[in-house]
Amino acid sequence: MKKSLRKKKDDIIYNQSLTVFGIQSTNDVPNTSIEDIAAYYIKKIVEIQPTGPYLIGGYSFGACIAVEIALQLPSIAQLLLLDGSHSYVATHTKQYRTKFNEPKHAEAAVLYAFLQQFIPNLDQKKILSDLANLPSYDARLLFAAEILNKIINIGIDNIILIAKRFHNKLLLAEKYIPSNKIQCQTILFRVTTSSEYSETIGNDYGLSTICQGPLQVLVIPGDHRTFLQGENVKLLADQIITVTCNNS
Secondary structure, eight states: OEEEEEEEETTEEEEEEEEOOOOOOOTTSOOSOHHHHHHHHHHHHHHHOSSOOEEEEEETHHHHHHHHHHHHSSOEEEEEEESOOTTHHHHHHHHHHHHOOSHHHHHHHHHHHHHHTTOTTOOHHHHHHHHHTSSSHHHHHHHHHHHHHHHHOSOHHHHHHHHHHHHHHHHHHHHOOOSSOBOSEEEEEEESSOOTTHHHHOTTTTGGGTBOSOEEEEEESSOTTGGGSHHHHHHHHHHHHHHHHHHO
16 A cells, blocks of 8 residues: 655655555464564565565564564665564563463463453453463463453454464564674664563663664654554654655
8 A cells, every 4th residue: 555654844844655565464474483484474575576675664573573574685775673673572471481480370471461462451460360270271262262252252263363373473582583683774663661671671672782784773652552552653653754764
């Protein structure tokens, strides 16, 4: 779809027309490694646009995929990472393992994170306790699916499948180690609200260790979810327009 991006600054109007394609996780996407997922998406990208330069972006777990795409795909002009990096998800999952000694608590935390994507105002303490007290992972999956199905009503089995994919993505991200350095310009849009793991991951989410090209960090108000809402997302859009216009 064709998007017209406009920015007014110092009485100068910048117009930039970009063709934007969203990459979606489907049944055909490999579930074996970050590298395999990136390679699959690159084939789809090249089918639509055979030659670069390319502007690649990703949010959260998608930022991890975007990093690997930037390593595999030549002619990347810019890499835009929305509150994520190659190590963002892995840092959180490893800290979960440290924090929760028993697997049932780690599984409960993963399923709570899955539910929170769709139901942001959950009672964290109650849901975590309810999930952890169930006898098995399958029982926890079913419990989470029943909660979510009341909201999105797509069927218990479909939700269980989506939840399993979510969990698998976390495991893949935890194993991922970039094999090379990023050569293109990289811009991280990170949030102002720190998580309990911020000290571990650093202000640039570890990107300075893998970026050989220029790295810029821009801070957007909000947390991992609210920076994509209301006035915060307007500011984010404005910043994206600025960096893409400056590169054109």
